[in-house]
Amino acid sequence: MTQLQVAIDLLTTEDAIALATKVAPYVDIIELGTPLIKSEGLSVITAMKDAFPDKLVFADFKTADAGELEADMAFKAGADYVTILGSTGDSTIAGAVKAAKAHGKAVVVDTIGVQDRVKRAQEVIKLGAAFVELHAGLDEQAEDGYSIQVLIDEATRAGVPVSIAGGVNLDSIQAVKESGAVVAVAGGAIYGAKDPAAAAKALKEALN
Template sequence: MQLQVAIDRVTVPEAIELIRRVGGNADIVEIGTSLIKEYGLADSVGKICREFPGQAFLADIKTCDEGAYEFQKTYEAGVEIATVMGFSSFSTVRACEQVAQSLGKPYLIDLLECDAARVKRLAAEFPQAIFGIHLPSDCEGEGLTELVEQMAGQLSDEAAAAPKIAAAGGVRLSAVPLLKQFGIEVSIVGGAITKAADVSAAARAFYEAVHM
């Protein structure tokens, strides 16, 4: 399992300081949607990626249209992974996939509010994607285990090979063993690290737990 630390709803200087505190305890650092929306790709993603050239970054751009254009610009800003919403048209998801593959980059399909039929079709048509099981942040972590169990089963039933699955939405340290049981490969953690009294210690605890 890998640890993805999500940084969002802060200023760019605050994001940079948080990443410094996380240190080497993140396999992937996520630059969150609100941060990108507020400051734009160049002044958020571009600036942060230049500050930490050795770190793998995901830009949670949440593309739902203009797939090729948005993915091209996002990768050009310096990230390793970009995201597209699973409820987008299949033409949009396919355009995002094509850009990612042309650049030799991974991409993530966010399954927020996707029903079972949609999940199964996405798993069948885009087997190379990372699939992001996403409990809405407004749920405050309630129901994450049930959602992961349900969607991980749907993905595994349909995919020809074992899919790569990430999970986000109020992930706490105590949930990591359960996520492993369901075959989750990327644990996405936000506030449990970035809002902790000791960010470095929290990041280290999560990193050790996911890599055990």
């Protein structure tokens, strides 16, 4: 079954926990966005895990260097997942995987900015990533002609565990599920909704 991940791209711990409280009954993974972690530091990871110990907490570090060190920091703070950039070297990813194994946690490789996402996804799974995030960032989504269908097609071709992030909403989530993605990542479709709880509930029902 495809899991639902909420990407929280807010800037304060208070706002992030308030949103998570609304949507927690309907999501499997709570992602703390890179701007949130840069704004609040490691403490937001600990606060979220303390507030929702039954949820998987995803720290979107987008690490590009010192993989073992930064992953260790995330896991010690309470993260279950940490992201490493797919555009970085294999040694950085391998280092993060080493830290993950030491903590009994997991690494997700984020393909934002990677030209051949399918090829890189296949490579990094061999390095020990739990799954690979096929990711079109906010800037890419804002470009003329962007379509999430590109990511859906890549997921179908990848042949390895992937998540899809980059415009997941009620219109696209069924296709995301059918692509074989293990996780559907919804950001603006939830936190930008008038009723985030209702939006998360609808997405979860669509996946089920």
